[in-house]
Amino acid sequence: MLSATQKQQFADDGYLVIDPQIDSATLDGVRxxxxxGLLLADGEGNSRTQDAWKLDPGVRDIALAPTVEAILAELHGRKARAFQTLNFRVGTQQPVHSDTIHFNSDPAGCMCGVWVALEDIDENNGAVVYYPGSHKLPEARMAEVFAEPDLGARRAPPPQGAMTWVRRLAGRNPVFATARNYPLYEEYIARLVCRLELKPALATIRKGQAFIWAANLLHGGSITRDPLRTRHSQVTHYYFEGARYHRPLLNEDGKVRYFKPAWIV
Incomplete structure (x- = not known):
C-alpha cells in the first residue's frame, strides 16, 4: 500500500500525508x-470535543478507517488500535509538545496520531505546526524538566489531604500537580526547539487528507491568522498491539504505572 519512499520519509521525518479514503459525506456529516453542534471547550480554552466517537458513528468511522489502520500497521509492523478522538472546530494554537508525555508505551514508539482534515487547512486557519525529524530526539520526561534548576524550583508539590492518603492506602495512583506542572514542560520544549534551532513546517492539507505523525514528533497548533475561519478536523490517537501502555504525566515520581486503554470499537 505504501511505497518504499513513503516508508523512508516516515522513518526519517516522523510524518506522512496520506489519502485515508473516507467518503466526503462522512466528513461533512461529522463537521x-x-x-x-456538540462542540465543547476544554479547560485550556481550546474548542474541542473529546471522544465524540461514543456519540457519533461518523467520528467512529473516521477513527476506524480501514485504509488508515492498514497504513499504520505497515509503518509500525503491528496492528493499530484507536483509543481516543478529538474533534476541532477552530485551530488550537497549542504550544509545541510531544505526545509521548501524554501517551507512551513499552516498547517505545507504539503510539501515533492521525489528523484528518474535514475542510481545507492552510497557513491562515490554524494548521498543525511540526518539526520534521524531531521524533528522533530523546523523549522528554518530567524528570528532565524538573532537572532544569529554574524549572525545578517552580515545580508545584503533590497535593496533600485525606484523599491522597486514601488513594495510597488503596494502592491507587498518587495524585500529582499535573495541571500546574505541565506549563513547565511546555517551556522546556520551547527552549529545546530554540537551542537545537529546529525548523518548523506547517501541515497544510486538503479536505479528506490525513496527517500521520510519530509518537515523539514535536508538534502544536500554529497561529490562526484569520480568526473568522474555522479549522474543522479530527484527531485520532492509536496504540499498537503487543505493547504495554502508560501516561507519563501520571508518573511524576518516576514509577511507571501501566493501564488498559478503552478501545474504540
Whole structure:
C-alpha cells in the first residue's frame, strides 16, 4: 500500500500525508454534527470535543478507517488500535509538545496520531505546526524538566489531604500537580526547539487528507491568522498491539504505572 519512499520519509521525518479514503459525506456529516453542534471547550480554552466517537458513528468511522489502520500497521509492523478522538472546530494554537508525555508505551514508539482534515487547512486557519525529524530526539520526561534548576524550583508539590492518603492506602495512583506542572514542560520544549534551532513546517492539507505523525514528533497548533475561519478536523490517537501502555504525566515520581486503554470499537 505504501511505497518504499513513503516508508523512508516516515522513518526519517516522523510524518506522512496520506489519502485515508473516507467518503466526503462522512466528513461533512461529522463537521456539521460535531463541529457545529456538540462542540465543547476544554479547560485550556481550546474548542474541542473529546471522544465524540461514543456519540457519533461518523467520528467512529473516521477513527476506524480501514485504509488508515492498514497504513499504520505497515509503518509500525503491528496492528493499530484507536483509543481516543478529538474533534476541532477552530485551530488550537497549542504550544509545541510531544505526545509521548501524554501517551507512551513499552516498547517505545507504539503510539501515533492521525489528523484528518474535514475542510481545507492552510497557513491562515490554524494548521498543525511540526518539526520534521524531531521524533528522533530523546523523549522528554518530567524528570528532565524538573532537572532544569529554574524549572525545578517552580515545580508545584503533590497535593496533600485525606484523599491522597486514601488513594495510597488503596494502592491507587498518587495524585500529582499535573495541571500546574505541565506549563513547565511546555517551556522546556520551547527552549529545546530554540537551542537545537529546529525548523518548523506547517501541515497544510486538503479536505479528506490525513496527517500521520510519530509518537515523539514535536508538534502544536500554529497561529490562526484569520480568526473568522474555522479549522474543522479530527484527531485520532492509536496504540499498537503487543505493547504495554502508560501516561507519563501520571508518573511524576518516576514509577511507571501501566493501564488498559478503552478501545474504540
Amino acid at each position: 456539521e454534527r460535531i463541529g457545529n
